Amino acid sequence: MPEATYSQALNMALREEMRRDERVFCLGEDIKDSTYGVTRGLYDEFGAKRVVGTPISEAAIAGAALGAAAVGMRPVAEFMYMTFMMCAMDQLVNQAAKMKYMFGGKAVLPIVYRTMAGAGRANAAQHTQSLEAWFSHAPGIKVVMPSTAYDAKGLLKTAIRDENPVVFIENKVLYATAKEDVPEDDYTVPFGKAAIRRQGRDVTIIGLQRMGEVALAAADQLAGEGIEAEVIDPRTLVPLDIDTIATSVQKTHRAVLVHEAHERAGFGAELVTQIVTHAFDYLDAPPVRLANPNVPTPFSRTLEELSIPSAAQVAEAVRTLLK
Amino acid sequence: MATLIQPASDTAASTGPERHGLSDARLLELYRTMLRIRRFEERVKELFLEARLYGSVHLYIGEEAVATGACAALEEGDVISSTHRGHGHCIAKGLELAPMMAELMGKVSGYNHGKGGSMHIASLDHGMLGANGIVAAGIPISTGAAMGFWVRGSQEVALCFFGDGGANHGAFHEGINLAAVLKLPVVFVCENNQYAQYHALQQDLPIENVADRGAAYGIPGVVVDGSDVLAVYGAVKTAVDRARSGAGPSLIEAKTYRFEGHFLGDPEPYRTKEEVAQARASRDPIVRFSAALQQMGISGVERLQEIDDAVRADVETAVEFGESSPEPGPEILLTDIYSGADADGRESSGEKTEAEQVVPRDRVTEVASREVRAQGPQAG
Numbered sequence: 001m002p003e004a005t006y007s008q009a010l011n012m013a014l015r016e017e018m019r020r021d022e023r024v025f026c027l028g029e030d031i032k033d034s035t036y037g038v039t040r041g042l043y044d045e046f047g048a049k050r051v052v053g054t055p056i057s058e059a060a061i062a063g064a065a066l067g068a069a070a071v072g073m074r075p076v077a078e079f080m081y082m083t084f085m086m087c088a089m090d091q092l093v094n095q096a097a098k099m100k101y102m103f104g105g106k107a108v109l110p111i112v113y114r115t116m117a118g119a120g121r122a123n124a125a126q127h128t129q130s131l132e133a134w135f136s137h138a139p140g141i142k143v144v145m146p147s148t149a150y151d152a153k154g155l156l157k158t159a160i161r162d163e164n165p166v167v168f169i170e171n172k173v174l175y176a177t178a179k180e181d182v183p184e185d186d187y188t189v190p191f192g193k194a195a196i197r198r199q200g201r202d203v204t205i206i207g208l209q210r211m212g213e214v215a216l217a218a219a220d221q222l223a224g225e226g227i228e229a230e231v232i233d234p235r236t237l238v239p240l241d242i243d244t245i246a247t248s249v250q251k252t253h254r255a256v257l258v259h260e261a262h263e264r265a266g267f268g269a270e271l272v273t274q275i276v277t278h279a280f281d282y283l284d285a286p287p288v289r290l291a292n293p294n295v296p297t298p299f300s301r302t303l304e305e306l307s308i309p310s311a312a313q314v315a316e317a318v319r320t321l322l323k
Numbered sequence: 324m325a326t327l328i329q330p331a332s333d334t335a336a337s338t339g340p341e342r343h344g345l346s347d348a349r350l351l352e353l354y355r356t357m358l359r360i361r362r363f364e365e366r367v368k369e370l371f372l373e374a375r376l377y378g379s380v381h382l383y384i385g386e387e388a389v390a391t392g393a394c395a396a397l398e399e400g401d402v403i404s405s406t407h408r409g410h411g412h413c414i415a416k417g418l419e420l421a422p423m424m425a426e427l428m429g430k431v432s433g434y435n436h437g438k439g440g441s442m443h444i445a446s447l448d449h450g451m452l453g454a455n456g457i458v459a460a461g462i463p464i465s466t467g468a469a470m471g472f473w474v475r476g477s478q479e480v481a482l483c484f485f486g487d488g489g490a491n492h493g494a495f496h497e498g499i500n501l502a503a504v505l506k507l508p509v510v511f512v513c514e515n516n517q518y519a520q521y522h523a524l525q526q527d528l529p530i531e532n533v534a535d536r537g538a539a540y541g542i543p544g545v546v547v548d549g550s551d552v553l554a555v556y557g558a559v560k561t562a563v564d565r566a567r568s569g570a571g572p573s574l575i576e577a578k579t580y581r582f583e584g585h586f587l588g589d590p591e592p593y594r595t596k597e598e599v600a601q602a603r604a605s606r607d608p609i610v611r612f613s614a615a616l617q618q619m620g621i622s623g624v625e626r627l628q629e630i631d632d633a634v635r636a637d638v639e640t641a642v643e644f645g646e647s648s649p650e651p652g653p654e655i656l657l658t659d660i661y662s663g664a665d666a667d668g669r670e671s672s673g674e675k676t677e678a679e680q681v682v683p684r685d686r687v688t689e690v691a692s693r694e695v696r697a698q699g700p701q702a703g
Contacts, residue, residue, distance in 0.1 A: 022475070025474050027470070049474050049476075052474070055497075055500055055501060055504060057496075057500065058497075059463055059494050059498075060463045060466060060497035060498050061501075063462070063463020063467055063494065063498065064463055064466050065467060066467055067404075067463065067464040067466060067467020067468040067470065067471065067481070068468065069471075070402075070447065070464070070467070070471075071402060071468045071471040071472065071479070072475075073470075073471040073474060073475065075471075091460065091463055094456075094457050094460065095455075095457070100661070101659050101660050102435060102438055102439040102453070103434075103435050103439060103443070103447070103453060103659075104434065104435035104436035104437075104438050104439065105436070105438075105659030106435075106445075106447055106448075107447060109662070139666070140660055140661065142661070163662035164662050164663075191668070191670075192670065238667070238668045239664070239667055239668035239669040239670075
């Protein structure tokens with residue numbers, strides 16, 4: 001089993017699915033040469049009609065994927081940065097998300113909208129914003145956030161085989177830093193099944209994507225103090241595996257939510273509500289959110305790092321919670 | 324600059340209207356389709372004013388020649404995208420009147436089970452990719468349908484109806500440009516009915532014709548008389564043939580006129596009653612085509628009247644069907660949001676998705692037991 005980065009694992013998924021199903025094709029800006037490597041080499045194997053380079057036209061990319069799906073294709077559209085999806089919101093939310101329902105169920109729309117989010121590369125505010133909550137708010141869209149190379153491949157394959165529009169959020173730091181042995185064989189990771197990344201009895205930390213690593217680092221620190229944190233990676237936000245999360249909180253009685261998106265109305269707010277709904281009687285303290293403190297992401301590396309939760313902050317939040 | 328296609332009536336004196344090789348039967352079918360649109364819309368207006376039908380309703384009266392001529396140029400398997408003013412496109416693409424009327428009434432027997440209504444009526448089985456409540460939104464979608472045909476190498480063509488207002492939307496530029504650079508099999512038909520909602524087009528368009536913008540994308544831009552069904556057919560047929568041959572998209576601007584307001588209930592403060600009356604008197608596409616059919620000796624008045632009578636009966640049947648159909652029940656409120664999944668996106672029990680055919684390896688415990696190292700933000 002070869003070691004692969006998160007980016008390489010995504011590439012494997014695309015290649016395998018394009019070989020498996022001729023209806024699968026990619027479209028997006030600069031995907032032939034692939035700025036971040038995810039689609040690298042696909043053009044050489046599949047040609048210009050399966051790896052369709054487009055102008056810088058996000059609304060057209062989003063709408064073209066929808067139209068192609070409506071006539072039986074399985075497009076995988078790429079938005080280079082998640083912030084660019086704001087240029088395509090009508091096509092994504094007013095059109096793709098609602099079409100099936102508006103049409104009385106008769107549209108089957110297997111579309112993957114791949115994109116990249118997260119902070120940590122000094123891209124500044126217009127190239128750095130995590131909008132998973134926006135898309136989770138739109139009925140008709142599924143929202144996926146892989147955090148490991150293994151999951152990146154398995155979840156992308158599931159997304160491509162899904163019959164719905166899927167916003168597939170990749171992480172710009174994890175592309176290179178997340179690596180592990182990734183099987184070359186055909187496997188999928190199901191939607192709606194959270195991963196327990198670390199088991200513990202004292203507190204449940206739910207970390208979205210790269211914040212899962214921050215949570216694990218905090219858990220390592222806390223372990224030295226005799227505090228055992230359970231760390232959960234939801235993997236998909238829509239559908240959400242609330243069962244795994246609620247079961248954990250019922251055991252630990254405390255919950256900390258960590259994400260890179262802004263705190264206000266972020267997905268953490270939804271998680272808190274779900275936890276309170278499903279595990280209120282088990283909670284020893286109100287759930288705690290750690291997130292971007294409602295500020296556009298600054299350019300300066302120093303400031304950018306301060307704008308996202310750190311392991312030290314997570315550990316401190318847990319200590320306070322346990323007092 | 325755009326090519327101007329002369330209306331049939333201008334050449335009628337010498338040679339008769341150009342029939343583009345259409346048989347008598349097909350010409351009569353065009354007439355029947357235009358009447359189906361007209362009588363359906365007139366009845367919708369009456370029902371709305373009697374409060375037997377509700378919602379945002381935009382009538383196509385006066386523009387029948389555009390949808391009819393354009394859709395007649397398509398083949399089986401071709402698809403269209405439509406606009407908020409979509410009833411005419413639906414009828415021209417072959418949708419049935421009864422489930423259309425039921426949809427407008429929000430009934431479960433409607434094409435969309437009452438979940439879409441007038442502005443979202445669709446039937447993918449007919450290649451009708453939906454009316455659309457958002458101006459110009461069908462342009463990228465039809466471009467995508469054409470991309471789908473192009474990727475799989477099949478021979479279908481997509482046709483996109485949009486309005487003059489849509490020509491000023493960003494989606495117009497993005498969609499047409501993408502279609503043009505890839506030479507996708509799509510035909511863009513701008514229905515210039517002179518008004519974008521309440522706004523006269525000349526206030527929004529700094530050039531004479533929407534079709535002139537074709538030059539900006541290196542594609543043919545053609546102006547056609549949108550009150551002349553045969554002229555529309557001829558222009559669209561040329562563009563459809565071109566698209567199907569792999570030569571890429573065309574932009575056709577059909578100059579037409581909206582006899583009714585922007586929506587039912589529009590007080591029309593932006594134009595005079597005289598202007599509307601003049602248009603109704605001089606450029607009614609059905610009156611014109613009726614005259615052309617008689618001039619060509621294809622049909623007498625009596626035959627045309629028989630067609631009208633039959634169409635009116637069909638519309639009445641549709642009204643009865645819609646009104647006698649049940650209201651949708653609460654059991655369908657939360658269905659149809661996802662394919663194969665419940666309203667929360669969770670896989671529905673009993674339905675196997677394609678993904679389930681490959682059994683996932685359960686990695687949850689495996690990953691949990693493994694040490695995952697946190698990486699610094701600057702790594703990589």
